[in-house]
Amino acid sequence: MVTIKEIAKLVNLSPTTVSNVIHGHKGKVSAENYKKISSALKDTNYISNMGARLLGHHGSKIIAVILNFDRRAEVNIVSDPFYDQIIGFLEEEIRKQGYFMMLYTSGSVTESLRLATAWDIEGLIILGSLPDDAKKFIQQQQRPLAFIDTYVDESYMNDDFINVGLQDFQGGYDITKYLISLGHRKIAFFADGDHLIGVDEKRFLGFKQALSETGISFQRKDFFALDYRADKRHAFLREISRNQLKQYTALVFTSDFLAVDAINVFYDNGIKVPRDFSITGFDHNIFSEQIRPKLTTIGQNVNQKAVLAVDYLVERIQSKHVGRKINILLNTELIVQGSTAKPSEVLP
Amino acid sequence: MVTIKEIAKLVNLSPTTVSNVIHGHKGKVSAENYKKISSALKDTNYISNMGARLLGHHGSKIIAVILNFDRRAEVNIVSDPFYDQIIGFLEEEIRKQGYFMMLYTSGSVTESLRLATAWDIEGLIILGSLPDDAKKFIQQQQRPLAFIDTYVDESYMNDDFINVGLQDFQGGYDITKYLISLGHRKIAFFADGDHLIGVDEKRFLGFKQALSETGISFQRKDFFALDYRADKRHAFLREISRNQLKQYTALVFTSDFLAVDAINVFYDNGIKVPRDFSITGFDHNIFSEQIRPKLTTIGQNVNQKAVLAVDYLVERIQSKHVGRKINILLNTELIVQGSTAKPSEVLP
DNA sequence: CTGTTAGCGCTTTCAT
């Protein structure tokens, strides 16, 4: 663990000069000394001590990725396929930008802010935050914030944060319109839980918009809430597949995961897709590809989401540009595959 | 950002005394002052500055999780379903143990060690490391190390590290024995790439052991290396399914992912499982459950792996217990599901 | 262009 002071002694110069070389301030150091110090740095394998940087508030170079999970779900959120994927992409981009990534899971905003303070975190990327928590973050935290897939209340339009999301409404709308174009009129909607919020809510609104534009009525009974526990969810799907579901020709799910899960339960009970139901997912992740028939779904570019969030955050960190609100909703793409077809004639 | 000094002033005591309260050194502070300081700490919402801890080498409280990926695969490793899952579990356990998790991906041991030095990391958890890199880590790093799923050379038996792995040999053996018990004699083996190493190698050795015990011969041509690029892999599978594969009744894959991927390619080409081939996976992850028929596979407890790795590492960090080598290979479990059956009579 | 110095917040002797 060689220090700046030691290097300074080694080359008979001051720590300041060494520091200047480390930071590439060529103008402040003679070419000769620059060279000498540079090679000393290499030879001794100098590694800067982040503690000293931290202590002097010279920038921790840490970006914290916060999984602000809904504690209702006792499952470890990082096992959710979407979060998995994006964490990988985030890590990659954070590293490329020269920062370090601290990963933290917490349902508590206060907890997360403690982390940020203790480590003098330079910026936060927040995943899975519901509007209420997002509000708390924005109000209580002055550090740069980037949300991913969070719909923040309009009243915060003037606040300083970044959000990178998806045109969930449009996605929900498009996929529903597609089903309608195939001839479906009896369509049910499935989501993860009863209380729709955030991306699921927008997808649902897009869905309803498509129906109402076409003059198709939608009632509460056409909405089905799925349990996050596999056994309960499966039992429920089995149950309704024998009863209520008979009246539908198409089923819209808020995620590929739920759609695939349902397809398999149906399969086990002799129900075939798309023969008996057309089924759609959302995300276009690996699940939609590793099933037969492949899922008709809404594609999104997860890598792009991660890169944009990190890049805007880093820009914000470096420019100290305050007061700029960035709210990007990326385009979606309808991916038509085998899980959808025209409604079979035998059905009403 | 209230500091110890400020708290000290507030209660008219010295920073030292405040520090003692923070660390719960009850014996060194009068009960009265202890109380007074405690409440001041609460009232002011004191948050300790990690930079100062770092600088004084008082323990960074950081555990780094290193994804020591093989750079050959250009894909982002964190998108691999196994790594996804375990990262979530690791984060959870690290947090529970009162540490912070830094996530870092790198193919370079040197890079990883720089990180460890700069941050005064207290311990490293290393995923996906090949024996060569593991050797470098062990030789060059004096900090506590915990590998996950790494087979370290026997010559390092006396070194100080932790490894938590799986009885991969046994798993490969068991699943192959099961196929044999069903009557299969023509069995092919599929792995991710040509050069088997680490867990895949052990699984393969278990596989061969089961064959040879039963007097079934195995030749180089019965081994199939799969490309990590989906398009190449799929083309290859299509190709061989029309030719070489016809002579086999069972196909053993080193992972659920590869097995499921192949099943789908086969399905697209009119090949049914288990009618045409019995197929086995390895891992018992979500892929093996979200396909029909479900995969016969080898189960492992990923959460347990993560918890053990973290707990042993923390124990090692705290006890400063040097020179103890811990090498745990967790049990596997044969999970029999629908992807395997007796070989059909029509085949040779 | 180079060097000196103060100070970031905390812990840890060492006195008292």
Added chain:
DNA sequence: ATGAAAGCGCTAACAG
């Protein structure tokens, strides 16, 4: 039981 002071490594302000 309490406190004073040194020191961890670095950067930035200031002086030369």
